[in-house]
Amino acid sequence: METSLKATAFIERAMDSWGAMVYRLALNQTRSPHDADDVAQDVFLKPLNDPTAFRDDEHLKAWLIRVTVNRCKELRRSAWKRRVDATDTASPKLANIEAPLQELFASNVWEAVNRLPKQLRLVVHLHYFEGYPVEEIARLTRCNPATVRTRLHRARKKLKLDLEQEAKRETDEYGRLPLVDGRR
Template sequence: MQNNLRSDTFLYDAMESCGDAVYRLALCRLGGRADAEDVYQEVFLRLLRDTTDFRDDEHLKAWLLRVTVNCCNDLRRSAWFRRTAPLEAAPDAAAPVQDGNDELWQAVRTLPDDLRIVVWLHYVEGYGTDEIAPLVGCRPATVRTRLHRARKKLRIELEGNDDGQPEQLEPTEEYQSAR
């Protein structure tokens, strides 16, 4: 038997350092815990079998997030996914933390997938538009356009909040320290 699989230590370290980001992105994209767990498992199985020589941890994380996006897209396109309804209602599942911005994150959840994923990668994961572009398979200008459209939709959605001003999307301290 040919041993071209990565070491257990490498896989464990990758899961420790990037597993939360992979799971959160899958959860944000798919909306259901069971589907996010399936994608998480598939992503790390692909890593186990892959032979890419990663330059550094950031290269590994970018690769994992790109594979996560691809796995989510594959799952969403599947006939099984289109014919089933989620067993669980997880309205708060993709919110990063309970930080007083529940209304904001609820509005983010209602955005179309292409807008929601760039908002998530930019504001929660802390990526710049040039870094997001290869992850979602488009140009940096397209990412900036999607962020602009998302902010505009969120502004319209949130105009009715208490002080009349839309809430600002800011990465939470917990997520900034995790980067």
């Protein structure tokens, strides 16, 4: 009974501290709020059966990131995911995410990041959204720091081109942005 209470308290603290981060990362990798919910739930249930002794909060956070990435990969490879087409393509309101992040998820930048290949999307998310340095991303993704730098460079280049093309599509014949509330 006491072990169960300790485990529950541990999971609650981890969810309070890193629940939003795990969800954002899962959403970034799965591109589906429904799948992100499932992944986040699986990630926070995993410590109940895992013998890992966490040295500190940073160790737990890194472990949660690694488990989230691995769970997203497992979901992508699952037979169910390969055989089932989503019937609900509309994204539901992201009620469990704070307002600034909801604005980000609705922005052109988030959409452009979501169009990146999965490996580029992952390093962009960890670097720009979660604030990890290149060396830490390399450790979390189990690749060389030079590979992470290359992926970040390629992602920035691709994002720049994508956002420039999108801006060109949105401008009128004189290069002006469309009217918003009667103003340019």
